[in-house]
Amino acid sequence: MVSFRFRTARTSATLAFVGALVAALAAGSPAFGVETAVQTGRPAPPKPSTSTGYGGAVASVDAEASAVGLEVLRKGGNAADAAVATAAALGVTEPYSAGIGGGGYFVYFDAATGEVTTIDGRETAPAEMTATSFIDPATGKPYPFADAVSSGLSVGAPGTLATWEAALDRFGTTSLRDALKPAILLATRGFKVDETFRQQTAGNEARFRQFPDTAELFLPNGELPVVGSTFKNPDLARTLRDISLRGTDVFYEGPIADEIEAVVMSPVTTPDHVLPAVPGLLTAADIADYAVIEQAPTHIDYRGLDIYGMAPSSSGGTTVGESLNILENFDLSADSMAQSLHLYLEATAHAFADRGRYVGDPASVDVPTEILLSQEFADARACLIDPNTASTKPVAPAPLNAAGCDALVVADAPDAENLSTTHLSVVDRWGNAVAYTLTIESTGGSGMTVPGRGFLLNNELTDFNFVPATDLWEDPNLPGPGKRPRSSMSPTIVLDGGDVRYVVGSPGGSMIITTVTQVLINRIDLGMTLPEAVAAPRASQRNTTAVAAEPAFIAAYGPPLQAFGHVFSSTAEIGAVAAIEVSDDGLMTAVAEPVRRGGGAGVVVKPAD
Numbered sequence: 001m002v003s004f005r006f007r008t009a010r011t012s013a014t015l016a017f018v019g020a021l022v023a024a025l026a027a028g029s030p031a032f033g034v035e036t037a038v039q040t041g042r043p044a045p046p047k048p049s050t051s052t053g054y055g056g057a058v059a060s061v062d063a064e065a066s067a068v069g070l071e072v073l074r075k076g077g078n079a080a081d082a083a084v085a086t087a088a089a090l091g092v093t094e095p096y097s098a099g100i101g102g103g104g105y106f107v108y109f110d111a112a113t114g115e116v117t118t119i120d121g122r123e124t125a126p127a128e129m130t131a132t133s134f135i136d137p138a139t140g141k142p143y144p145f146a147d148a149v150s151s152g153l154s155v156g157a158p159g160t161l162a163t164w165e166a167a168l169d170r171f172g173t174t175s176l177r178d179a180l181k182p183a184i185l186l187a188t189r190g191f192k193v194d195e196t197f198r199q200q201t202a203g204n205e206a207r208f209r210q211f212p213d214t215a216e217l218f219l220p221n222g223e224l225p226v227v228g229s230t231f232k233n234p235d236l237a238r239t240l241r242d243i244s245l246r247g248t249d250v251f252y253e254g255p256i257a258d259e260i261e262a263v264v265m266s267p268v269t270t271p272d273h274v275l276p277a278v279p280g281l282l283t284a285a286d287i288a289d290y291a292v293i294e295q296a297p298t299h300i301d302y303r304g305l306d307i308y309g310m311a312p313s314s315s316g317g318t319t320v321g322e323s324l325n326i327l328e329n330f331d332l333s334a335d336s337m338a339q340s341l342h343l344y345l346e347a348t349a350h351a352f353a354d355r356g357r358y359v360g361d362p363a364s365v366d367v368p369t370e371i372l373l374s375q376e377f378a379d380a381r382a383c384l385i386d387p388n389t390a391s392t393k394p395v396a397p398a399p400l401n402a403a404g405c406d407a408l409v410v411a412d413a414p415d416a417e418n419l420s421t422t423h424l425s426v427v428d429r430w431g432n433a434v435a436y437t438l439t440i441e442s443t444g445g446s447g448m449t450v451p452g453r454g455f456l457l458n459n460e461l462t463d464f465n466f467v468p469a470t471d472l473w474e475d476p477n478l479p480g481p482g483k484r485p486r487s488s489m490s491p492t493i494v495l496d497g498g499d500v501r502y503v504v505g506s507p508g509g510s511m512i513i514t515t516v517t518q519v520l521i522n523r524i525d526l527g528m529t530l531p532e533a534v535a536a537p538r539a540s541q542r543n544t545t546a547v548a549a550e551p552a553f554i555a556a557y558g559p560p561l562q563a564f565g566h567v568f569s570s571t572a573e574i575g576a577v578a579a580i581e582v583s584d585d586g587l588m589t590a591v592a593e594p595v596r597r598g599g600g601a602g603v604v605v606k607p608a609d
């Protein structure tokens, strides 16, 4: 019997679903007979950052993964089937950003019912975790962030596999077994190492070397993988095959859970390690207790479009939503670019102030989601914005009954979120859509692999605030038992008159929120096509004194925005978007980054001439 870790936000009751999934697993025949380049020995799939056409579309940061999703669509699978297969493939080719050791958020639009549903597959804290778990008893101070990243303490109960199972059961037409097949093939036959993979490995080399099991996996023969060589992961292939044959219990209630507990409780390091590799609290029982949550999406109306996102535990939906609601008070246009960007920067600053004040895991703290998404609340924020002058940052959060324009000044909140993660967008021939962002938090997660299993464990619990961010109010994002750390992931689906218009998402830590917001206003307000909106230089104002911005943004808009009073700090790259647009006549434009993160792949089933 296949148990299914799934509960609704309303009842929190764990339900067991069998039926179709069991039947599909028992039947054992591939529903779609997916063949990838890896399987057939063809050269690596092409990597167009943008494609237009019909019949279905996939966008992701990786050509192999997008090709896997496309093949599922071609063979008759729907958006959920393709999204899970693509995500599993990303776990192979993007192992430092995603995989079964992590978590994520899955947003699904069902064209037949017109409903948007979300699955919260965020990692959870162990039952033993408390508000002070990240305080080092030896010093009475929080662990240094870098030490916490590479520690057992930061590992949460993984939600990704349960998300895939839930997504297929709720929305899909295939079995988990079939959805994992292309990933198993990829892991077995390997993928071509590119510059991005090598660089990400190099960036992690020192800490990977301190965890011998990780070094063995990602530093073959003790060396960095060479660009152009083939990287295979037979351990992961075996693990995924085991799961596909025996069900997710192997992971959640079987040997893998025990092995995860062993790694977390007693991290294995080299004798000369300098990382403290603090042991953690996660037990096999915590992993067995893991359940994804199905819940309603966030929703706002923006310029006549319906914007759906991820409700808390992610702050993505409320913060993107509040930002856009604030911007609805102003006219944005390409004719007044500097002014429009000024308003964008101000809007997200205010929305971030409220995010910090109010958003955490709603199972542990009261989150005023409805108020944060209300137009009235946003209007009260908008009246604090001077169209001609940047506010003195950081701005204070608004009271929940906000109606006035009183502004306090609070201290800059340190932002410790990392810049890993990956996003995929899918639309199928029926107009169903998926926006799915998944992560293991830092690039390389905790740096710890489960020996012989081929995947990295997350360090998602570093998304908690280790100490209260302020003493002015109770911090909603302190660690707690079973709690989900606040996320910024913002998988977003935009409907126009009930049909899917845009699917958008990105990695980038808290810059995910501004990236998604900026791409949407670029497309909706500032006269850009979707490929232009994605490629355009980015800036991210998260309620700090200086605005993080890419060098190209500063070159293009720095001087006019400095005249408004904005101050910039240069950041090499912000986000890595994967998006899709569907026009009124059904033409699909799949868009990945042309340059960031080495470029991604946006592909369609039937390319337009």
Ligand code: GLU
Binding pocket: 417, 418, 419, 420, 421, 422, 439, 441, 442, 460, 463, 486, 487, 488, 489, 506, 507, 508, 509, 510, 512
């Ligand atoms: N852990 C982050 C979050 O949930 C995502 C990390 C990233 O995008 O790099 O918001």
